[in-house]
Amino acid sequence: MPLPLLLFDCDGTLVDSEPLLADEMATALTGVGLPFQRQDYMGEFRGARFRTIVAELQARFGEVDPQRLESAERTMRDNLAKRLTRELKTLPGVVDTLETLRRFPSAVVSNGPESKIQAALKATQLATYFGKRFFSGYTANCWKPEPCLHLHAASIMGFSARDCIAIDDALVGVRAALKAGMTVIHLNRFPDSETTPDGAISIESMTQLTSVVRRLITGRESAAIAPHFSDTGLTETRYGLIT
Missing domain, CATH: 1.10.150 (DNA polymerase; domain 1)
Structure with missing residues (x-):
């Protein structure tokens, strides 16, 4: 699969x-x-x-x-x-996580201009992982919290929304990806003041991302759960992700 x-x-x-x-x-x-x-x-x-x-x-x-x-x-x-x-620096755990998930197709989806995305990836050497696979709201003429930026990125990359996992720290991005019909992981770095929207999976550090993605893939591949991971109704509790 x-x-x-x-x-x-x-x-x-x-x-x-x-x-x-x-x-x-x-x-x-x-x-x-x-x-x-x-x-x-x-x-x-x-x-x-x-x-x-x-x-x-x-x-x-x-x-x-x-x-x-x-x-x-x-x-x-x-x-x-x-x-x-x-x-500029990467957030804790980002480089190790991207290295571990390197075999996955991936892209960056940002409300910022292309020049800003490029500058950020170059300054932190993350361009190694993404190359030119980044999508800007200014280029697509659509910004989060609307779902069209995520859908645009998925379409260009050759994926349906249900076969995408979106990772975002900001609520505008989480809500955009949920509207797009994607599986959403909310990097909730401020859990004392911010609540993860219903339907999204909450993590507090990028160091948790790999295990969550692996569990989603396991769920996706198990016919006993569902044929598509975005249909499984995954929650933080079900996967023991409450931190």
């Missing part, structure tokens, strides 16, 4: 870029008169598209001149790109 396609989010799942992004976003948005702090991104807006965040802030605090916003976004992305090159 063919192996499933593993679709990884990038920021906060593979690489620890979110604190850097939160810093630069706070500087850029506050500079144009939209009050925003680092913790706002990490709490309320983690994983969301930049312009979605801007739209919400403008609804709360008032409109900002579009040219000022465009200039601020350009500066923010330039500064972030420099910091990614100098400071």
Whole structure:
């Protein structure tokens, strides 16, 4: 039976870029008169598209001149790109996990621009595992939490949604993959403040991913459970994954 396609989010799942992004976003948005702090991104807006965040802030605090916003976004992305090159690291367990799962077909699915995904993979040497197999919301013109980015990636890679496992730390990505009809693993790095949506499997570290994927494959191959792993109704309790 063919192996499933593993679709990884990038920021906060593979690489620890979110604190850097939160810093630069706070500087850029506050500079144009939209009050925003680092913790706002990490709490309320983690994983969301930049312009979605801007739209919400403008609804709360008032409109900002579009040219000022465009200039601020350009500066923010330039500064972030420099910091990614100098400071970016993978999250704990990522490299060992990718090495263990190397025989699986895989790709990166991110709300960020292609240039940002490439910069992150290159800076952390994760391009070794993914090459050019990454899919950007800006290229597909569709962003999480809508399901079409995941479906676009699956289609290009030659897989149906039911034969994909999506791994994401942000709720917007988890919900997008669930809507797409995929098996979803939520890397819940903040279990004290974040609840895994129904239908997704919760882990707290990438070091747990390999065992979860193996159990999903075992379930997929067992006719006593179901012919397709996405139909098995897997839960954290059933697989002893509550941590």
